[in-house]
Amino acid sequence: MSELTKSRKDDHIRICLEKDVEFIKSNGFEHVELEHKALPEIDKEEIDLSTKFLGKKFESPLFIEAMTGGTKKGEKINKNLAKAAESLGIGMGVGSQRAMLEDPKLVRTYFVRDVGPSIFLLGNIGAVQLGQYDIEKIISLVGSIKADGLAIHLNVAQELAQQEGDKSWKGVFNDIKYLCKKAEFPVIAKETGCGISGKLSKDLVRAGVKAIDIAGAGGTSWVKVDAYRTEEDVSHIEEWGIPTAEALKDVVGKTKIPIIASGGIRTGVEVAKAIAMGADLAGLALPLLKPATESPGSVRKHLEKMISQLKDAMFMVGARNLNELKKTRVIYA
Ligand SMILES: Cc1cc2nc3c(=O)[nH]c(=O)nc-3n(C[C@H](O)[C@H](O)[C@H](O)COP(=O)(O)O)c2cc1C
Numbered sequence: 001m002s003e004l005t006k007s008r009k010d011d012h013i014r015i016c017l018e019k020d021v022e023f024i025k026s027n028g029f030e031h032v033e034l035e036h037k038a039l040p041e042i043d044k045e046e047i048d049l050s051t052k053f054l055g056k057k058f059e060s061p062l063f064i065e066a067m068t069g070g071t072k073k074g075e076k077i078n079k080n081l082a083k084a085a086e087s088l089g090i091g092m093g094v095g096s097q098r099a100m101l102e103d104p105k106l107v108r109t110y111f112v113r114d115v116g117p118s119i120f121l122l123g124n125i126g127a128v129q130l131g132q133y134d135i136e137k138i139i140s141l142v143g144s145i146k147a148d149g150l151a152i153h154l155n156v157a158q159e160l161a162q163q164e165g166d167k168s169w170k171g172v173f174n175d176i177k178y179l180c181k182k183a184e185f186p187v188i189a190k191e192t193g194c195g196i197s198g199k200l201s202k203d204l205v206r207a208g209v210k211a212i213d214i215a216g217a218g219g220t221s222w223v224k225v226d227a228y229r230t231e232e233d234v235s236h237i238e239e240w241g242i243p244t245a246e247a248l249k250d251v252v253g254k255t256k257i258p259i260i261a262s263g264g265i266r267t268g269v270e271v272a273k274a275i276a277m278g279a280d281l282a283g284l285a286l287p288l289l290k291p292a293t294e295s296p297g298s299v300r301k302h303l304e305k306m307i308s309q310l311k312d313a314m315f316m317v318g319a320r321n322l323n324e325l326k327k328t329r330v331i332y333a
Contacts, residue, residue: 008162009070009099011229013077016289021225023193023238027218027264028245032273035329040318047311048321050089053258053280054186054211056120056148059089060307061275061322064299065215065262065285066124066151066190070099073293075109081288082112082119083296088303091120091281093151097141098125101133104144113146122188123147127154128166130175135182142185149186151213152176157194157241158222161234165226173207180208191215193222193263195242198250211258213283214248217241219264220286245277249332252278268309272317276328 015021049060064081068074078094085092094110112121123141130138130152142150159165180187188211189196189204195216196204204212223238242250244263251259261274262283271282284306291298319325 015228023221028243029270031333033331034317037318044315051322061281062090063281063283064092065283066093066095068095069110077292080292080296082116084299085119086116093122107144110145121147123150127152127172151188151190155192161223161226163230177207186210195247198254201251201255213260216244216247216263218243268306269313271310272313
């Protein structure tokens with residue numbers, strides 16, 4: 001792997017652990033309320049959180065968003081995340097596999113099937129990389145880690161904020177379309193914290209993607225992260241992006257494919273709101289990073305708290321399962 005890719009991956013982890021890298025603005029979920037049911041007429045114990053996403057069963061509608069790989073630190077983080085995901089019956093994504101394209105030996109730093117044999121697992125690569133490597137190499141990213149699909153990340157703001165970032169995005173839509181045509185696994189389009197609009201989601205469905213991960217604004221700001229690595233002043237775009245709740249509302253109205261709501265999702269109540277609005281899963285990254293440097297148990301503890309909060313919200317709207325939660329009246333304040 002090139003020294004640049006390697007130092008960038010470890011820099012990102014260090015910065016995310018040590019600095020304030022979140023948006024000042026919110027994810028927008030404070031403007032979303034679920035109709036409270038003063039008489040829920042259900043037993044909290046009977047609440048069932050299980051669901052299916054792209055054909056795979058989840059015990060709860062949570063997804064561990066793509067973070068890392070390519071280095072020793074990244075390998076430990078991925079294994080701890082996967083162990084927690086396996087024990088909770090949820091899914092996860094590995095971080096960008098670009099490092100693996102440069103040095104295939106690094107596959108071990110992304111390989112988690114040994115500890116997560118049954119989890120729904122997504123590989124990950126940048127949309128811009130699709131035009132820079134052979135399609136066979138891109139396709140092999142999924143098989144080499146025995147993943148269930150490939151997330152293509154759209155990270156235009158981050159590329160702008162990186163001195164070495166890709167500033168030419170012409171033809172990327174066609175690259176995604178070509179990959180969707182060739183791949184025998186589902187291709188998922190994801191942002192990294194600036195959100196996907198309803199209009200773009202329609203185009204992405206036309207291109208052949210099988211799910212969309214909103215990754216809106218309100219959580220980790222990648223411009224803020226990369227601001228620590230660049231000499232340039234990028235403060236004018238640190239707060240750029242569609243708040244997650246706004247993007248979700250827009251995308252739900254325009255597409256029928258499964259949706260992951262992510263970007264600043266921090267509580268189980270926000271998960272409940274996202275599902276009621278039409279998301280299939282809710283994902284989070286940054287809050288799991290520190291626990292993942294410690295142990296699978298620390299990751300699990302964080303997620304269990306969110307699961308318990310989600311159940312509280314479902315109890316108060318009288319929803320025994322996620323289908324009933326989806327029918328709850330959503331009030332946009
Ligand atoms: C340390 C770290 C590394 C990340 N690396 C990647 C990556 O390689 N590929 C990607 O698609 N997203 C990456 N992301 C973005 C997340 O997957 C997610 O879209 C974003 O952080 C918003 O979620 P959050 O607010 O819960 O952190 C990373 C996030 C973090 C915190």
